[in-house]
Amino acid sequence: MKTMLHDIKFNGKKERALGAAPFLQRFTVTCLDMNYMPTIVVPIPISDSKRKQRGYNQVDMLFKNWVNQQNWKWVDLLVKLDGSKPMWTLTKEERRKNMKGHFLVRSDMVSAYADKNISILLVDDIYTTGATLLEAADTIHAVLPRAKIKALTLASGA
Structure with missing residues (x-):
């Protein structure tokens, strides 16, 4: 998984995103077992x-086809502002501060x-400290306080 995600993000190998299918299929089964169906999926x-x-967002490459196969609604609800530092160099606390204020709801x-x-499923490639997902969820809740938000990632860097 680590090699696949690295190739997609840094080596331009978008076709490697097909490797996520078995993991996403398992999540599909879990959703069916739980009777979970999000109103929207937000990358x-x-x-x-x-x-x-x-040239692309790796999250789109990894999840969008799968979301469409589930007949779920893909919504580019968030905008990411420029100015944050690369996360891989930062500690947990630095990551949290780095992400603060870097998302907007369209x-x-x-x-x-x-x-x-509404039920929102946030999707991202990697969960390390949760700083990105927490900031995205907080940003959404500030505008849509009644939304119930869950998250799905393909890997954990923690």
Whole structure:
């Protein structure tokens, strides 16, 4: 998994994302067992400068086809602002501070979900300290306080 994610993120090998399918299929079974179906699935975005550099968001490569296969709704609800440091160099506390204020909820999408009891599945490639997912969830809750948020990652770097 580590090699696959590294190749996708840093070596431009988008086709390696197909390797996530067995892991995601297991999660599908778990969701069926729990009768869980999110209202929307929200990917953790990358900044515009990172997207220009890489050409894609690895989270989209890893999860979007699977989400579509489940007939779930993929929504690019969040925007990632430029300016945060690369996370791999930081401690847990530095990661938390680094992510603070670096996400925004797309204002054009708020009205579709405001004042509704929605279930959001946040998806990201790697969970290390939780700083990214917590900041994303906090950002969403500030605008959509009734949302119930769960998260799914493919790997843990902790």
